[in-house]
Amino acid sequence: MKGVKKQNLPQKICATCGRSFTWRKKWEKNWEDVKYCSERCKKKRRHRNLYTYATTHLKTIPKVIY
Numbered sequence: 001m002k003g004v005k006k007q008n009l010p011q012k013i014c015a016t017c018g019r020s021f022t023w024r025k026k027w028e029k030n031w032e033d034v035k036y037c038s039e040r041c042k043k044k045r046r047h048r049n050l051y052t053y054a055t056t057h058l059k060t061i062p063k064v065i066y
């Protein structure tokens, strides 16, 4: 990534929070596999999907989320 300007760094959308995040040095070797902006989002994913499913299809939030 040498010589690449900051604003030209690749970006992705986090699969959990839906926000865009920018390429980081620590992802240099596995950027293609990176799907989340942070460890927190990575761990949160299952609950988030369940939450989305519940609010979309059930119109209620199951107790298991809390």
Ligand SMILES: [Zn+2]
Pocket: 014, 015, 016, 017, 018, 019, 036, 037, 038, 041
């Ligand atoms: Zn995220």
